[in-house]
Structure formats: structure tokens, C-alpha cells
Amino acid sequence: ETGVTQTPRHLVMGMTNKKSLKCEQHLGHNAMYWYKQSAKKPLELMFVYNFKEQTENNSVPSRFSPECPNSSHLFLHLHTLQPEDSALYLCASSQYQGDQPQHFGDGTRLSIL
């Protein structure tokens, strides 16, 4: 079992749909992250949660809405997305001490029609 699990692995949705991405970590970490990986672009941090509190929102459009009900689960709610939002969305977790490495999930490949 991998330490960070993301579901679904692949998602195709229309621009008017509402869907959610899920991330679960089994490593006992207390910080969780959402990253976006687009073609030919560096990985971009979207959100950071530390002990369930959001500590970073990297100027992400409101059509992306994160939720962190507890330290083990992180969601990304999607609504009215645009074609340029098609990307690989990666979840990561780490221990609450800035020097600890982040552990990543396999990602959700999102395609917007």
C-alpha cells in the first residue's frame, strides 16, 4: 500500500460538471499539499494544509476549492473548470517540520472537455 493514495487516477469532465479529487495519506503526517503539473511547466503549488488549517493559497482560482477534514484526508473540489485546467494533480504530505521531504501520490490525470 502506497503512503499517499489519490483517487480517481483519471478523470474526464465537462466544463459545467462538479467533481472532487481525493487524497489520503497513511504516513501519520500533518501537512498536506495540492500541486498542479501541466505539460512543459514546473510543478505549481496550489494549496497547503498544516494540521487541517490552510496555510497557503497560491493565487488559485476559486473554481478550485480545497477541503481538509482531518490530517489524513485532503479533497480538491472542482467546479466550472476551463480547458487549461487539464493537468496532472498531485497530492503530497509531510511531517510538520519544514525540512522533512514531501511524499507524493500517483496523481489524478484530469482532462476538461
Added chain:
Amino acid sequence: AQKVTQAQTEISVVEKEDVTLDCVYETRDTTYYLFWYKQPPSGELVFLIRRNSFDEQNEISGRYSWNFQKSTSSFNFTITASQVVDSAVYFCALSDYIQGGSEKLVFGKGTKLTVNP
């Protein structure tokens, strides 16, 4: 602002060759961490190494070695006797602390390594 540059977009080698992936970073922080991650075709980012800015000793782990040089702001990664399984995209990253104590990683664009049999 923090910045990581991986100038090599793609590298192709033949199995058993040695290959070095370059990473140059920019930061105003005196304390920072550098990382290398591997991303195989499956998509997951696999952590390879973390290096503290105060520790300039080179590190070797099996066929992997890292050369950290603060004077040139570089953190290069060498794979010795490359194998087909090393084929992946490799990312260099720099830590950037944010409020609350957690860490934000600034990534380079990645270097795609293809090792041919």
C-alpha cells in the same frame, strides 16, 4: 524569489553510461533544503534525496551521487552505469518556508532521462 533551473530538458544515453543532471538554484535564504525527485511514467514523484544548505558533503547512494556546491549554487545529480529502469523525469526542488512551519517546494522544469538498451 526562489528559482530552480534545470537547463537540460531531455537527455538520452545508452545503458551503462554515466549521466549527470544539472540543477542550479537561486535563493536569498541562508538556510534552505534541496531535493531531487524521480517521476517514472506512472506519475508518482519518488523522493531521492534531501540536502541541508549547511552540509556541502557529496553523497553517494548506490549508483546515485549528488554534488552540492554552494559557491556555484548547484546541486547536480549523477547516475553511474545507467539502467533502463532509470528512465524517468527528474526534478530538482528548493524549499521555501511558509507561514505555519510547513514547506513549499519550488521545482525546476525537470529533465527527462531516457536510457536505451
